[in-house]
Amino acid sequence: QKEVEQDPGPLSVPEGAIVSLNCTYSNSAFQYFMWYRQYSRKGPELLMYTYSSGNKEDGRFTAQVDKSSKYISLFIRDSQPSDSATYLCAMSARNAGNNRKLIWGLGTSLAVNP
């Protein structure tokens, strides 16, 4: 079993839809949870970062962490064609050393259609 599982999609939604992206994980030591967005032929860029449990909101984006279920989500409200990208979840453990190695999901490909 992989440490982090993420449905690769692809996910196709109409413009304006609410999008839900999810990852599950198995390592209960994970404390740092991140969502990166990767446009085609570009490097990933950090979108949302959450430490431990709870919700975090930034504009149209909301990140949720449920540590009891080992489940994280990213919600995109009023989705736009410019949101079309691959979304990667990543997480690391508090005591992972100086490297704080990130464990990555495989990414979910999202297409928002005008």
Next chain:
Amino acid sequence: EAQVTQNPRYLITVTGKKLTVTCSQNMNHEYMSWYRQDPGLGLRQIYYSMNVEVTDKGDVPEGYKVSRKEKRNFPLILESPSPNQTSLYFCASRITGYLNEKLFFGSGTQLSVL
């Protein structure tokens, strides 16, 4: 502009011909890392560096070398490339310290080894 610069963006080479992919960051980051990204396998860390003259292996270091002689530069060296090293490569950097998880990625180098 704060950025991580990789060169070249695209590279086609033949088995056994030594090559170097350069990476430079202008953010004075201590930490730098190399990843490769493959379909179905996601992002995998090759090597990382916590600071000048300090490097360590990631998850898939075989066939690669790195050096960190200056803070801003972290070149990736393939001494004798093989076809299984055909991949999309990313360099990334961040500052070190508590809760500093934001990785800045370069735009990637698409390498094909024939």
